[in-house]
Amino acid sequence: MSDIEQELDVRVIPPPQKHPTIFKTFENLDEDEAFILVNDHDPKPLRYQMSAMLGDKAFHWEYLEEGPNVWKVRILRTST
Known part of the structure; x- marks a missing residue:
């Protein structure tokens, strides 16, 4: 687990690529790792969308x- 969490700024990503990029970033996390959206x-x-595709227990969401x-x-990838 990394001490510094990656920050993914989707404001600079074209709209059709935002969600695929976010999901790819999430998929590349190990359990108990997180990134900042x-x-x-x-x-x-x-x-x-994440809840529907992954289930509520697959991640933790914190504003x-x-x-x-x-x-x-x-967005934290939890152990399932």
């Missing part, structure tokens, strides 16, 4: 910053 809006739809211009979410 940075976005320009609440990524709540992503949370719903670190909640707008209005920047949203930061720590």
Whole structure:
């Protein structure tokens, strides 16, 4: 497990590539590793998509910053 968590700023990624990039980043995590998602809006739809695809127990979602211009979410891959 890394002491420094990767920050993924999706504000610079073209919209069609955002979710695939986020899912790829998540898949590359080991159990109990996390990354920080940075976005320009609440990524709540992503949370719903992750829950539907992976199940609620596969990850932990923690808001670190909640707008209005920047949203930061720590996404942890949990042990299943």
